[in-house]
Amino acid sequence: MTLERFDIARILLVDDEPAFRLLAERFLTQQGHQVVSVADLATARTQLAAQSFDLILLDLSLPPAFDPQATLLALAEFTAQPVIIMTGHAERELALKAISLGAWDFLAKPVDPDMLAVVVKRAISKHQLSRELTLLKRHHQPTDVLSQLVGVSRQMDNIRTLVQRIAPTEVRVLVTGPSGTGKEVVSRVLHQLSLRSKGPFVSVHCGAIPAELLESELFGYVKGAFTGADKDRQGLLSLANGGTLFLDEIGEMPLPMQVKMLRVLQEGTFYPVGGREQKQIDVRLISATNAVLPELVRQGKFREDLYYRIKGITLETPALDERREDIPLLIQRFLQQHPADIQLSPEAMAWFLQQTFPGNVRELKNTLESVLAIAQGGVVTLSDIQLLHLTPQQTPAATPLLASPGLSLDEQVRQLEVSLLTQALLESQGNRSQAARVLGLSRQGLLKKIERYGLQQMGG
Ligand SMILES: Nc1ncnc2c1ncn2[C@@H]1O[C@H](COP(=O)(O)OP(=O)(O)OP(=O)(O)O)[C@@H](O)[C@H]1O
Ligand SMILES: [Mg+2]
Numbered sequence: 246m247t248l249e250r251f252d253i254a255r256i257l258l259v260d261d262e263p264a265f266r267l268l269a270e271r272f273l274t275q276q277g278h279q280v281v282s283v284a285d286l287a288t289a290r291t292q293l294a295a296q297s298f299d300l301i302l303l304d305l306s307l308p309p310a311f312d313p314q315a316t317l318l319a320l321a322e323f324t325a326q327p328v329i330i331m332t333g334h335a336e337r338e339l340a341l342k343a344i345s346l347g348a349w350d351f352l353a354k355p356v357d358p359d360m361l362a363v364v365v366k367r368a369i370s371k372h373q374l375s376r377e378l379t380l381l382k383r384h385h386q387p388t389d390v391l392s393q394l395v396g397v398s399r400q401m402d403n404i405r406t407l408v409q410r411i412a413p414t415e416v417r418v419l420v421t422g423p424s425g426t427g428k429e430v431v432s433r434v435l436h437q438l439s440l441r442s443k444g445p446f447v448s449v450h451c452g453a454i455p456a457e458l459l460e461s462e463l464f465g466y467v468k469g470a471f472t473g474a475d476k477d478r479q480g481l482l483s484l485a486n487g488g489t490l491f492l493d494e495i496g497e498m499p500l501p502m503q504v505k506m507l508r509v510l511q512e513g514t515f516y517p518v519g520g521r522e523q524k525q526i527d528v529r530l531i532s533a534t535n536a537v538l539p540e541l542v543r544q545g546k547f548r549e550d551l552y553y554r555i556k557g558i559t560l561e562t563p564a565l566d567e568r569r570e571d572i573p574l575l576i577q578r579f580l581q582q583h584p585a586d587i588q589l590s591p592e593a594m595a596w597f598l599q600q601t602f603p604g605n606v607r608e609l610k611n612t613l614e615s616v617l618a619i620a621q622g623g624v625v626t627l628s629d630i631q632l633l634h635l636t637p638q639q640t641p642a643a644t645p646l647l648a649s650p651g652l653s654l655d656e657q658v659r660q661l662e663v664s665l666l667t668q669a670l671l672e673s674q675g676n677r678s679q680a681a682r683v684l685g686l687s688r689q690g691l692l693k694k695i696e697r698y699g700l701q702q703m704g705g
Contacts (some may be wrong), residue, residue, distance in 0.1 A: 250426055254279070254295070254298075254299035254300050254463055255280075255281075255296075255298045255605055256273055256278050256279065256280045256281070256298060256299065256301070257280075257281050257282075257283070257289060257293065257298050257300070257301045257311065258270060258281070258282035258283070258291055258320060259285070259286065259302065259303045259333065260282070260284070260286045260304040261285065262310050266284070266358075269302070269361065272281050272362075273365070276329070276362060278365070278701050281298075281531050285309070286307055286319055290322070292625075295550060295622060296622035297325070297326070297480065298660060299327075299369055299372060300327055300365065300368055300369060301323055301327070301328045302325060302328075302329050302331060302365075303320075303328050303329065303331065304316075304324075304331045304334065304353075305317070305330055305331065305332050305339055308671040311362055315615045316381055317342060320343065320347055321346070321347070324347060327349040327368045327372045327677075328347070328348075329349060329350045329365070329368055330344075330348045330352070330353060330513055331351070331353075331354055332344040332351055335692055340353075343676075344539035349368050349372075352364055353492035354548040362370060365666065368668070378618075390434055391408065393572065394430060394576060395575050395578045396568060396571035396572050396575070397574055397659075397697055398570050398659065399476060399655065399656060400539060400567065400568050400656075400658070401568065401571060404560060404562065407558070407560055408431060408438065408560070411435070411437035411558055412434070412437075412439045413437045413438065415425055416557045417530045417554075417555055418432075418435060418530075418531045418558050418559075418560060418561045419495075419531075419532050419534070419538075419555055419558050420531065420533040420559070420561075421535070421559060421562075421563045422561050423535055423562075423605055424562065424604065424607070425562075425565075425604045425605035425607030426562035426565065426605045426606060426610060427562045427605075428562060430532040432491050432493075432531045433491075435489070435531055436489040436529075436531070438654060441487065441488050441489055441529055442673060444657050445486075445487065445488035445489070446485075446488055446489045447481050447484050447493065448493055448495060449492055449493065450494055450503075451492055451493065451495050452494045452497030453497040456499040456696055457479075459502050460500070460502060460505065460518055461478075461480065461518045462481055462516050463482050463502075464482060464505075464516065465477070465478050465479045465480030465482070465518070465520075466478055466519040466520070467517050467520040470518045470519025471522070474519065477517075480517060482509070482524075483526065486526050486529065487527060487563050488529070489528065489529045489531055490528040490530050490531070491532075492506075492530065492532040493533050494533065495534050495538075495555065496535075496536035496538060496546075496547060497532065497534040500541065500548070501544070501640060503551050506551060507527070507548065507554060507604060510530065510555070511554070513526060513527070514516065517662030530557075532555045562627070564605055565602045565606055565609065566601055567652060567656075569598075569660050570659050570660050570679065572598055572609065573598065573663065573667075573698055573703070574592075575609060575699075576589065576597060576609070576699070576702075576703070577699040578699075579609075579614075580613075580617075580702075583614075586627070587617055587623050588623060588624050588702055589624070589625045590624050590625060591670075591674070591703060592626070592627040593616070593625045593626055595667070595671055596601060596627060597609075597613070598664075598667055600612075612689075616633060616635070619633065654679065665699070666680075666691075666694055666700055667700065667703055669683045669684050670695075675703065677691055677692065
């Protein structure tokens, strides 16, 4: 029999009979499952604390007391995964009671292997379905478009306010900022909140398309314009008609193309390559760059007249190290988007808060994704991070978030606030009342700040 991935589970088998454990373990392993078997409840608890399982097979009569009632009471602890009870023939009453207490199913001993296979399979797929349902619900919550721009910093507040104000206008927008700071996110949100949101959003990476192809890519061409042009083809400009044209990395646009683009922006018309018929377009232009355009203008690499045409309103997405208080909330958002339900241990969270991210949000996200990929048992630990040789970068451990120099007092105060909250939560191991006392806050006041800064996972 071949099994789909869907059918494979990590199973915790709890039974005091060595012979049965051996047989069941062998049988289930043959079916492709991973089995951990233990002889008593105490060891079962240790296992459950250390790793996650998809299913528990639980004998009702276990040492030391061999009291089924005690095992039934333990059912309440095991609600995170389905439990299948195993009982002797004479214990029908107990089996029914177990079901009423939340067990998913029961098997009568001696256990018939075929029956075992069927019951296990049913429990796994039922569990899988309910998990998928939860994920679906999570993903289909109508999220506020603006909330895609995650961050509690004043800089992010400003960006959200500006985006909201200028999105419904036709003004051209230039988004500038270091690599990985969210320029593309900002641009997409601008489109989604614009009156053109039902129209296309066409993104052109000006540096990625070879100079000699850029014109035909953007403007399209007519049949016979060059060898290989065996029929008319629409360009990206026409595809963007009625929507938004996003010129990404516009600083990398070759100078000859800049001249042609300028004409498009001045007149709203263009000619496809080899064509004589002028085309009209109706697009809103959003551009992005991590270069300092006035600098490129001075160096003669970017046309000044084009710069003034595309500039419209300039939005700047600042480096992550200038708004370190955004880090916890970004992490929280990325964890929510992750398909598996994984958390960071307090130490792992603290590690992230100590890092500097020269590659900004993208680097934070990539780093997080690589540790999520190797995490086991639903928790990222510090040793997972060490396993990847992600070496910590400077910053003393005592101040998880170090305020960056050159910021306004207000910004530094915020970063310090997040830093102190983090420290108090770590030291109290997540005990909110204790942390509140240390900080001289009311518990309610602390909870508000935790929510605000996305520190829910600090200290466990
Ligand atoms: N404020 C934010 N909230 C949520 N996610 C963000 C935010 N900023 C950036 N990201 C995420 O970080 C990654 C990089 O963002 P994006 O591609 O928009 O950066 P960029 O500024 O365009 O980078 P580059 O200059 O390298 O093109 C993406 O995965 C994006 O979803
Ligand atoms: Mg980009």
